[in-house]
Amino acid sequence: MKITISPKAVAKDVLKDASMKKQKEMMAEHFDRLADAGHTGAKVASTFVPGNLNELIMCFDLVNNLPEVNAIQSGMRRQSGAYVMEAEKAGHSEDVCTYVKSDIGMMAKGNIGPNGRKLPSPDVLLLSYTGCFTFMKWFELLREQFKCETIFLQTPYMADGTVTPNMVAYMVKQLKEDVIPKLERVSGVKFDIDRLREYLKKSAQAEDDLVYILQSARNKPSPIDAYFGGIYYIGPIFGAFRGTDDAIDYYRFLRQEVDQRIAAGLGPVTPDGPMEKEKYRLVVEGPPNYTNFRQFWKMFYEEGAVVVASSYTKVGGTYDFGFRHDPSRPLETLAEYCLGVYTNRSLPMRIDMLAAYVEEYEADGLLINSIKSCNSFSAGQLLIMREVEKRTGKPAAFIETDLVDPRYFSAANVKNRLESYFQMVEQKRGGAAKGVAA
Amino acid sequence: MKTFVGIDLGSTTTKAVLLDEERKILGRGITNSRSNYDTACRVAGQEAAIDARFTLFRREFGDDGEAGRQVEEFLARLERAFRLEQFLEQLGDLQQTCMEQVTGARFARVADGVRQAIGEVFAQLRAEAPALFAPGATRKSDFFRDIAGSRYLTIAESVAREAALPYDLLLNVYDKSIIAVENRPPSDNLSDKFDAALKRVTAENANTDREMQAAVEKALAIELEETFLVGTGYGRVTLPFSKEHIRSEILCHGLGAHMMYPNTRTVLDIGGQDTKGIQVDAQGIVENFQMNDRCAAGCGRYLVYIADEMNMGLHELGPLAMKSAKPARINSTCTVFAGAELRDRLALGEKREDILAGLHRAIILRAISIISRAGGIDDEFTFTGGVAKNEAAVRELKKLVAENYGEVTINIDPDSIYTGALGGAEFARRAAEGRLEGLDP
Amino acid sequence: MTIAAGIDVGTGVVKAAIFKTEDGKESWLSRAILRIRQRDPMELAREAFEQTLADAGLASDDIDYVATTGEGEAIPFHTGHFYSMTSHARGARYLDPEARAVLDCGALHGRAIITDERGKVLNYKMTSQCASGSGQFLENIARYLGIAQDEIGTLSTQADDPEDVSSICAVLAETDVINMVSRGITAPNILKGIHLSMASRLARLLKSIGVADNLVMMTGGLALDEGLVAAMGEELGKMKGVDARITSHADSIYAGAIGAALWGAFRHEKLAASGQLLKAS
Amino acid sequence: MSAPSTGDIVARCQDLYEDLDFTAARQWKEAKKGRKVIGFMPVYIPREIIHAAGMLPLGILGGGDQLEVIHGDAYYQSYICRIPRSTIELGVTGRLDFVDGMLFPSICDVIRNLSGMWKVMFPRVYSRYFDVPQTYEDEIGGTFYVGEMTELRRDLEEIGGRKITDKALRGSIDVYNKNRRLIRRLYEARAQRPWQMPAWEVYLVVRAGMVLPVEAHSEIIEQYIAAALAEDKPVRDNSRVVLSGLFCEQPPLNLIKSLELSGCYVVDDDLLLVTRWLIGDVPLDGDPIYNLAQAFLHHSESTAAKYEPDQEEKGRYLVRAVKRTGAEGVIFTSPSFCDPALLDRPMLQSVLKSAGIPFIAFKYAENSGQMQPIREQAGTFADSIKLWSAA
Ligand SMILES: Nc1ncnc2c1ncn2[C@@H]1O[C@H](COP(=O)(O)OP(=O)(O)O)[C@@H](O)[C@H]1O
Numbered sequence A: 001m002k003i004t005i006s007p008k009a010v011a012k013d014v015l016k017d018a019s020m021k022k023q024k025e026m027m028a029e030h031f032d033r034l035a036d037a038g039h040t041g042a043k044v045a046s047t048f049v050p051g052n053l054n055e056l057i058m059c060f061d062l063v064n065n066l067p068e069v070n071a072i073q074s075g076m077r078r079q080s081g082a083y084v085m086e087a088e089k090a091g092h093s094e095d096v097c098t099y100v101k102s103d104i105g106m107m108a109k110g111n112i113g114p115n116g117r118k119l120p121s122p123d124v125l126l127l128s129y130t131g132c133f134t135f136m137k138w139f140e141l142l143r144e145q146f147k148c149e150t151i152f153l154q155t156p157y158m159a160d161g162t163v164t165p166n167m168v169a170y171m172v173k174q175l176k177e178d179v180i181p182k183l184e185r186v187s188g189v190k191f192d193i194d195r196l197r198e199y200l201k202k203s204a205q206a207e208d209d210l211v212y213i214l215q216s217a218r219n220k221p222s223p224i225d226a227y228f229g230g231i232y233y234i235g236p237i238f239g240a241f242r243g244t245d246d247a248i249d250y251y252r253f254l255r256q257e258v259d260q261r262i263a264a265g266l267g268p269v270t271p272d273g274p275m276e277k278e279k280y281r282l283v284v285e286g287p288p289n290y291t292n293f294r295q296f297w298k299m300f301y302e303e304g305a306v307v308v309a310s311s312y313t314k315v316g317g318t319y320d321f322g323f324r325h326d327p328s329r330p331l332e333t334l335a336e337y338c339l340g341v342y343t344n345r346s347l348p349m350r351i352d353m354l355a356a357y358v359e360e361y362e363a364d365g366l367l368i369n370s371i372k373s374c375n376s377f378s379a380g381q382l383l384i385m386r387e388v389e390k391r392t393g394k395p396a397a398f399i400e401t402d403l404v405d406p407r408y409f410s411a412a413n414v415k416n417r418l419e420s421y422f423q424m425v426e427q428k429r430g431g432a433a434k435g436v437a438a
Numbered sequence B: 001m002k003t004f005v006g007i008d009l010g011s012t013t014t015k016a017v018l019l020d021e022e023r024k025i026l027g028r029g030i031t032n033s034r035s036n037y038d039t040a041c042r043v044a045g046q047e048a049a050i051d052a053r054f055t056l057f058r059r060e061f062g063d064d065g066e067a068g069r070q071v072e073e074f075l076a077r078l079e080r081a082f083r084l085e086q087f088l089e090q091l092g093d094l095q096q097t098c099m100e101q102v103t104g105a106r107f108a109r110v111a112d113g114v115r116q117a118i119g120e121v122f123a124q125l126r127a128e129a130p131a132l133f134a135p136g137a138t139r140k141s142d143f144f145r146d147i148a149g150s151r152y153l154t155i156a157e158s159v160a161r162e163a164a165l166p167y168d169l170l171l172n173v174y175d176k177s178i179i180a181v182e183n184r185p186p187s188d189n190l191s192d193k194f195d196a197a198l199k200r201v202t203a204e205n206a207n208t209d210r211e212m213q214a215a216v217e218k219a220l221a222i223e224l225e226e227t228f229l230v231g232t233g234y235g236r237v238t239l240p241f242s243k244e245h246i247r248s249e250i251l252c253h254g255l256g257a258h259m260m261y262p263n264t265r266t267v268l269d270i271g272g273q274d275t276k277g278i279q280v281d282a283q284g285i286v287e288n289f290q291m292n293d294r295c296a297a298g299c300g301r302y303l304v305y306i307a308d309e310m311n312m313g314l315h316e317l318g319p320l321a322m323k324s325a326k327p328a329r330i331n332s333t334c335t336v337f338a339g340a341e342l343r344d345r346l347a348l349g350e351k352r353e354d355i356l357a358g359l360h361r362a363i364i365l366r367a368i369s370i371i372s373r374a375g376g377i378d379d380e381f382t383f384t385g386g387v388a389k390n391e392a393a394v395r396e397l398k399k400l401v402a403e404n405y406g407e408v409t410i411n412i413d414p415d416s417i418y419t420g421a422l423g424g425a426e427f428a429r430r431a432a433e434g435r436l437e438g439l440d441p
Numbered sequence C: 001m002t003i004a005a006g007i008d009v010g011t012g013v014v015k016a017a018i019f020k021t022e023d024g025k026e027s028w029l030s031r032a033i034l035r036i037r038q039r040d041p042m043e044l045a046r047e048a049f050e051q052t053l054a055d056a057g058l059a060s061d062d063i064d065y066v067a068t069t070g071e072g073e074a075i076p077f078h079t080g081h082f083y084s085m086t087s088h089a090r091g092a093r094y095l096d097p098e099a100r101a102v103l104d105c106g107a108l109h110g111r112a113i114i115t116d117e118r119g120k121v122l123n124y125k126m127t128s129q130c131a132s133g134s135g136q137f138l139e140n141i142a143r144y145l146g147i148a149q150d151e152i153g154t155l156s157t158q159a160d161d162p163e164d165v166s167s168i169c170a171v172l173a174e175t176d177v178i179n180m181v182s183r184g185i186t187a188p189n190i191l192k193g194i195h196l197s198m199a200s201r202l203a204r205l206l207k208s209i210g211v212a213d214n215l216v217m218m219t220g221g222l223a224l225d226e227g228l229v230a231a232m233g234e235e236l237g238k239m240k241g242v243d244a245r246i247t248s249h250a251d252s253i254y255a256g257a258i259g260a261a262l263w264g265a266f267r268h269e270k271l272a273a274s275g276q277l278l279k280a281s
Numbered sequence D: 001m002s003a004p005s006t007g008d009i010v011a012r013c014q015d016l017y018e019d020l021d022f023t024a025a026r027q028w029k030e031a032k033k034g035r036k037v038i039g040f041m042p043v044y045i046p047r048e049i050i051h052a053a054g055m056l057p058l059g060i061l062g063g064g065d066q067l068e069v070i071h072g073d074a075y076y077q078s079y080i081c082r083i084p085r086s087t088i089e090l091g092v093t094g095r096l097d098f099v100d101g102m103l104f105p106s107i108c109d110v111i112r113n114l115s116g117m118w119k120v121m122f123p124r125v126y127s128r129y130f131d132v133p134q135t136y137e138d139e140i141g142g143t144f145y146v147g148e149m150t151e152l153r154r155d156l157e158e159i160g161g162r163k164i165t166d167k168a169l170r171g172s173i174d175v176y177n178k179n180r181r182l183i184r185r186l187y188e189a190r191a192q193r194p195w196q197m198p199a200w201e202v203y204l205v206v207r208a209g210m211v212l213p214v215e216a217h218s219e220i221i222e223q224y225i226a227a228a229l230a231e232d233k234p235v236r237d238n239s240r241v242v243l244s245g246l247f248c249e250q251p252p253l254n255l256i257k258s259l260e261l262s263g264c265y266v267v268d269d270d271l272l273l274v275t276r277w278l279i280g281d282v283p284l285d286g287d288p289i290y291n292l293a294q295a296f297l298h299h300s301e302s303t304a305a306k307y308e309p310d311q312e313e314k315g316r317y318l319v320r321a322v323k324r325t326g327a328e329g330v331i332f333t334s335p336s337f338c339d340p341a342l343l344d345r346p347m348l349q350s351v352l353k354s355a356g357i358p359f360i361a362f363k364y365a366e367n368s369g370q371m372q373p374i375r376e377q378a379g380t381f382a383d384s385i386k387l388w389s390a391a
């Protein structure tokens, strides 16, 4: 059989490679930088994705280590199960967040990173307490282990749906009087606010492209999967790359690819190639399962289901309502960034957001993936489901898995619910069509 | 004639429904689910075919007036006789299988004694069999496993004591054999058994109408063609059917409930391993559903564990619980710990019926929560699944529905355990008519 | 000389033992074991006690101290009650004086106990509410597979490719097992899979109470299950920083009853010394 | 009139405890027109501000083991603790319909999200997530906390339709100072003579303060202390333990009783922390809000609910409690699925381990029914302390 390759397809492939390749390189470089820290003498700061102050960390030449990302990597490489067990052996309860346990277990088993090299011990823990109480315990546990300086940055909760001056003032005060002086001390680098401004400018540029990419899902068919695919897309910006040129390049490439797919009327790219036909459009709330990520995703694309918007892609910052890092108000903008991350938003705000997504992205309904580990996400999701259903008139579905604990992923169970849900949507459509015809 | 088959392979029971072209139910069949899905489906299907025969008999006779009552009586007798034949056949199989187990080192010294004991146990079992199927007799369960099993255990205990043999040995022989017997596909020669049953009936009642016999023979001659089959239920992923023959159990339960009660808007199904709350519209289309999460607490299996623990039949739990005036408050419905909780409470001197009543309430409480999750109850409300057979559960349900949702019509059909299979059969009928995946109403 | 009886009312089985202690020498006079399977445990406790009396040729008046353990608090004729872990620790030391940890696996719960050389309990932990790793579960599965309890172990050791049993809930695990059977997985591989999953839980339990290089004595009914004992060995072997060895004893299932009887004797002697004699009623 | 016996007092407190309709608080409200009731969740709320507004602070502690939770379960997955679901149940069944406001203190994500749920489900009542600082510098955390309390004060003024004066606040601080002093005395007395003050009685007596006006509650405590010390109860050969980790969802009463039954005297605990959160008296002179903030920052209990900025100090408070009360061990008992308590536990345990203090740990739910495993674990703990502590 002869295969003909049209010029356009070549361009597409090349471009596709461009963003993927770029990301792979970035990640590899990052983990090398971490692993090299021991020899290069670079100092390492551990911090969290929500409230990740990468721009600030870079101002002190610190390498940003994100335990959450490590846990995700362990999950994807199917090691988290053993790590979690290890932590449980060390006396941790079966009930608590497995992200923490995966991280603790990984350290207990030699702290080997995804590149097979040992991760460095942090020189400073930047405990950004943003939308999750577990963070506090997590870093208390790390502090117990590493006995290093721990800087606490509290983000007040957006309980009433607004950012009050008291909140911003509190955060700026913490940054000025506590966080920055301590970072200076640990790193030995003097804080330079213009350097911060420079990074923030770069952040905003990449953020523009990210928003464009995520919102491209408004197209029909959607050129992206805003959950499974989205997880790859948010990696750089929520990780150690926000504020870098690398991030700018990555999102530019990605944007071009998305544009190409829109122009060609193509759907998202899945691990099994481009998606054939978009049958269902979904909004998803909640983190994914990482231990069986591929299998999980497959249950969607096999049925023709595309996720057009998700809340998880907002855990490290919510940009689609207009927030961009603002170099002219450097500390305030950092505060507002932290305040605005998804998990720091009140439940009514989350409901508003998801209901708006269902409408805006013309979805068939809301799917909630409830994560056993994560109270921050999960407590209250059943009310979210009810309210979004009520407001949009679209049916919602509820499944339960875990982020990185393979014991909580029951493929048969999840598949059963998903299939039932899709069949229900299908049947309803049939019914509706009938109703119109009659 | 054309028939459409729905099979609901549940976690504890497998149900089959046969529908004719007029959407009328021809027959229902049920068996316990087991490791061999094929067999479970075959048995359920066969049971439904047997039931269909009785429907056909009835159709053959017409059923009005005095004559109708006579016919009913005759058919009831025929059915009891048929069931007895079936039971005896399986008993024979079980005995033979048990005997074959008596080999190897474990039995080296006692083989003869054990064989003798088994013989004795089965002799007693056979002797009491006709009483089990006498008019008005109630059985612990519909399944051979349960009926034969519980009697076997009781009889074996005394036989073992008398023969000074370890009870465990007889237990073990049974445990091993019952599985083998269960997983053996049933013999297909139904007409033989019908013949034998007819003979039995005629022998008992010499004056059986010749006409009746003729009608029966005529109905037996009708060919039942399996036109299309749809499977559903917990095991549907592993069902021995291809994808176009499979529907989600949610849709099947919704549709089945709609067929039985067209005004149904809310359906509660409590099965062996899951509890579902389903909302349907006026066409039986599912609007919303919720299921219990991964914890199987409070599902039907819970009652099975309890029945086991109390050495009672499933059918007996409800009536005993109904006797309670003061239900205990039970908070944990973890299925696995059910037995432990029960013992705990018995040890504290609580009454069996009170504990049982409390357990039933606990199950229903959980179910009501799931309904609440699925958006509450709208008129009319239909309760399906195996647990709907249990009067104590039904009583609690009615109470709680009234407390929480006021006056609503509650439908409970004695055959509600077949709801999913019924929906499946209708999907089969639609699919055979060439409608899109049968989803099209 | 002191004669004491220990009665261990478990959730699955009732066990009884009678001991004579004299000048620090402990001799085991008689024993009884009755499976509960749907019978009244309190009745069985009496039956077991009477059986042990008869075997030892004693009358109930000859017994100085009747000690209960397990769920035997409500037994009307006891002199004193000891909590399970206290008695298992003592029982394990009797079975093997070298044991420095106990793993008691009964019908519903697993208990890990660390002891010192005198049988003193240093630390312990029980498995929590969810019960997939319990003996009861294994028993159900075995019944389902048509396997006698005492065959489980032998079969499990014949496994060549153990199947992963991952469900946390025993009920759902049962369904898993049904699926395995229908996929044609052999009984040994299923059983071994269950054993490994149980063992991994139990090993975590041991580690979490600080077992490092102790000799771990398995007690309780599942100690007789050589498959589980072997799986425990494998799981412990896999564990970093743990050099524990696992052992079992033919009389392991009596550990609770033994321990109770020996503690009973101990208390009796103490009480006698202080002049406050109690007598079994 | 003769002084009430402990039996009488405890019976009254038990009635209050079992009353899921909050009759006492309803009666208080109805007694005078215009009275308002403000509900609050555990762990800590500055009740002084509510009191100064002339309102009744009402502690909402879940539904216990007697409430049938139906609708509440519809809002929570099985892997979330029980207190939010039973609290929702109380709400949807109308049991809180007389409550004019709800406060959800910063303690964990579950309660935090519940505050938003309350807004959606009960939009007509005032509800507020009450944030507290986790940084303890005066200038930073202190300023923020003063801001939070000032907002609360303003909100309550609006609800009550009248100003909350500094004078009123000082008066309220005064009555709460007294209440805290009494509870401290109660705890000290129990630590000395635990056989005279069973843990479950002390719990009920303190818990009465969740639904009664503080003045009435102080009276009850006083009476109880007097009555308990006057009664002679036999001393049992029990071990003395400190209970830790139960700060939010309440254990069933049977659990506390079971501990004693199986041979443990409870000599200290972290139950109902709101009544003892502030250590020592809050000063009466000066700015009352500032004083409350200062007390919170610098004179409050350490628990899993708080971030401990100083690694050296982590868990020391528990060691101090053991020393202070002459306890022989610590029993950690926490609600199932409670992340803050359960994640904290291993850290506390390692502190105890290095201090040579024995401990055990188990979990519960507010409606746990099976006490057998708990008795067994606590009993073994007591056995091992008893049999071997002298040896
Ligand atoms: N006669 C009966 N009385 C009481 N409960 C029954 C009866 N028959 C069945 N059940 C209950 O119904 C459950 C099975 O229900 P079913 O709907 O068949 O479930 P599944 O489809 O999951 O197998 C059993 O677990 C049992 O608890």
Ligand SMILES: Nc1ncnc2c1ncn2[C@@H]1O[C@H](COP(=O)(O)OP(=O)(O)O)[C@@H](O)[C@H]1O
Pocket: C009, C010, C011, C012, C013, C014, C070, C105, C106, C107, C108, C109, C135, C136, C138, C139, C149, C150, C151, C152, C153, C219, C220, C221, C222, C224, C225, C253
């Ligand atoms: N020979 C055996 N092989 C495997 N398991 C056994 C054997 N004998 C007993 N058991 C198991 O041991 C359990 C009872 O153990 P036991 O320690 O007596 O528990 P409990 O004290 O809780 O009753 C039963 O669940 C049974 O399954």
Ligand code: SF4
Pocket: A097, A098, A099, A100, A131, A132, A133, A134, A135, A343, A373, A374, A375, A376, A377, A403
């Ligand atoms: S609870 Fe949720 S947000 Fe918090 S650390 Fe765990 S997974 Fe992350």
Ligand code: SF4
Pocket: B294, B295, B296, B297, B298, B333, B334, B335, B336, B337, C129, C130, C131, C132, C168, C169, C170, C171, C172
């Ligand atoms: S073992 Fe019990 S509590 Fe655990 S998941 Fe199963 S049914 Fe639920």
Ligand code: SF4
Pocket: D081, D082, D083, D084, D107, D108, D109, D110, D111, D248, D249, D335, D337, D338, D339, D340, D341
């Ligand atoms: S018990 Fe724990 S998890 Fe539950 S609400 Fe309280 S602090 Fe949060």
